[in-house]
Amino acid sequence: MYKPQVFNFNTVDGISKKQLEEHYALYEGYVNKFAEINNLLKDKENYENPSATYSTLRSLKKGESFSLNGIILHQLYFGNITGKKPKIYGRILDMINRDFGSYDNFVEMFTNTGLSMRGWVVLIQGDYNGKLRIIGQDSHDDGTVYNGKPILVLDVYEHAYMIDFGIDRKEYIKVFFDNINWDVVNKRLETAKTVAYR
Secondary structure (H helix, E strand, O other): OOOOEEEEEHHHHOHHHHHHHHHHHHHHHHHHHHHHHHHHHHHHHHHHOOOOOOHHHHHHHHHHHHHHHHHHHHHHHHOOOOOOOOOOOHHHHHHHHHOOOOHHHHHHHHHHHHHOOOOOEEEEEEEEOOEEEEEEEEEOOOOOOOOOOEEEEOOHHHHOOHHHHOOOHHHHHHHHHHOOOOOHHHHHHHHHOOOOOO
């Protein structure tokens, strides 16, 4: 069962402790709700009268994927903005240059995706071709791409930035880029499935 991970928010610059702690509390809520749903799924009464229109099981299963993805995405997000902040380097830089033409092109596309979505921006490495791709998601369980390893995650829900930035999402995304832990991103690439580039 999931337990909330701990992150060192003292290493984040430009986003207040209050903003990060409020955001973290929301993440803890997903952890608790996922545990609650798992307990309910153990009760066979909740499997009775299944229906694709409405049933207890349908509601639980929808809540299960939403809360689980909420846990995973928040852990990836907090993980890639905390810790020591080296400049971009290594394999991730090589792959960004290969797949987006340049780092500047990547930043522009990633930023504009963040300004276009309601929930998440996720840089994935596709298991099917080894390429990097920027995915936009309106919610935790909408827009997810299977067979893609999340490498870099940005939360663009209002709760991630409104205390500090109001409605200035673009400035928040700029500060996000200043806080990316490229060591973490490169380690995620190392654990991703090695696929021949096609």
